Amino acid sequence: MSDSFALAAFLARWSAGIRHDLAASDSETLPLSALLALADAEDQRRWDALDLGYADPRGAPWLREAIARRHAGLAADDVLCCAGAQEAAACLMGALLTPDDHAVVVLPLYQPSEQAVTARCAATGVPLADDGAWTLDLDRLAAALRPNTKLVLANFPNSPTGASLPRAALDALVALCRRRGLWLVIDEVYRETDTAPPPAVVEVYERGISVDGLSKGFGLPGLRVGWIACRDRALLARTLAVKSGLSSCLSSASEVLAHVALRNSEPILARTREIGRRNRARLDALLAQHSGLFAPDGAHNLAFAFPRYRGGDAEAFAADLARNAGLLILPAALWRSPLGRVPVDHLRISLGHARVASALEVFDAHLAEVPGSRIQPAPCPV
Ligand SMILES: Cc1ncc(COP(=O)(O)O)c(C=O)c1O
Structure with a gap:
């Protein structure tokens, strides 16, 4: 390929x-001026006194806290910031997958994420059914599992189909993954533009990992701020180790601007x-x-x-x-x-x-x- x-x-x-x-x-x-006009006094102070030294490699604690607040029960240390959702997904696959593993990939999928899997281990694709609703066939997904399957990776709401995963289907997928002890990684970058998204997977499954960022619904891809939200801090530490081979920290200016955006979502x-x-x-x-x-x-x-x-x-x-x-x-x-x-x-x-x-x-x-x-x-x- x-x-x-x-x-x-x-x-x-x-x-x-x-x-x-x-x-x-x-x-x-x-425009930058319009975003900055939304800053409260604290963010304005951060912006005026911007420290351009190396920053926290996980993302500023106040930024991670603002991200964590989007999800019930999460804290700042359940979040790892990356340079966009693309880097987040790639680092996560680097931390999770070894050549001995197998992964199930729901198709269609953003090609760099798919390649982050196929570069590391065997993978089986499970296409969404072209049935008018882009249904995820859970029986087909279950049949694709192998004894060494470690994770299921999907993008919901999905690009390019626009398919959303209805709540019942998400629950059934979580139940299947839970029975098999699988990680369930969902790229959720189009959640904000879905008119009725189900909950983020990190909220409903202890091994659910949400990949998200500010590039899509927020309209801020130039900030290059994405993240991983996950309840397993040891996995986040391993992901950080992979990320450290790519970028040491976020842009400090982007961190402040991302915080302004999240506070004014x-x-x-x-x-x-x-x-x-x-x-x-x-x-x-x-x-x-x-x-x-x-x-x-x-x-x-x-x-x-x-x-x-x-x-x-x-x-x-x-x-x-x-x-x-x-x-x-x-x-x-x-x-x-x-x-x-x-x-x-x-x-x-x-x-x-x-x-x-x-x-x-x-x-x-x-x-x-x-x-x-x-x-x-x-x-x-x-
Ligand atoms: C499904 C999906 N995931 C991730 C990305 C990359 O997002 P980011 O710009 O935040 O890296 C894209 C960009 O088109 C995408 O469509």
Whole structure:
């Protein structure tokens, strides 16, 4: 299998000529001045007196405490901060997996996380069912377990499908993992843009590990602040040892800004969700207008939609859009995995940015040129 990151390669290939971006998965960001304007006196003092020496390698205690407060029963020492969720997942896999282990990976999965597993041990993919609801088949997952299976890794709410794990399914998955003593690692970076997420796995399972960060719903990927929340402090110490080979501490400026963001999560998330909600309504209307080309998208995430493309080769369609309309949309094939089948007839369309509104107008105009795209009015009864 190639080690290259298909999504990054696709973006690198097309970004130069792109005028309309419908590929992003983060949300509308805030300028530094707007974020700082939300700082209370304590954070403003931290910012004004910013210490630029090496900082606590686990993340500042007050930042970890603010993260821990998001989860019932967690304390600052149950949190390890990393340079983004991507580094968090990679370090965790480095701390958990050895060549003698086996892992079960729920597909589709963010490719760097999948590769953090497959670089270390044998893995079996369990694809979400393409059944309209992207159901996780627990029997299939149970059948994939081996005597040496150490963990299950999944991304819920899922990218690119937008699938959420309903509470009952989460409970059943936890029960299965508990019976087998497995770690259950869930990348939860799209929780904040889900309209009805289940609890974080760290809250419902003693071996549940939540990977999260500020890149997506908070719209702050430039801060590079992600984290692992987990009740096993010995595992966090081993993860820290792996992380120390990559980065010694977070950026001190990012720590203060992340703390401001977490203390003001309500207004920040209300703003990004409202943008996502409006864009979802616009996109749903567009998809309905072009039902010859697209099935309606049943997902309820506000970061992106994932409609089925009915026009044939979705990858070629996305390439044509990039080349001829300067419009970037991600074909599902970018999530292809050697571990199992992922859907290739869908497109991931971003919803989280204000610029999506005008990009959707361009998309609509382009689609109007495609024969058979628009719904035909029903003939008038005589
Ligand atoms: C599922 C998933 N996990 C992790 C990441 C990486 O997040 P971060 O920018 O915080 O490293 C992404 C980014 O697209 C993602 O889609």
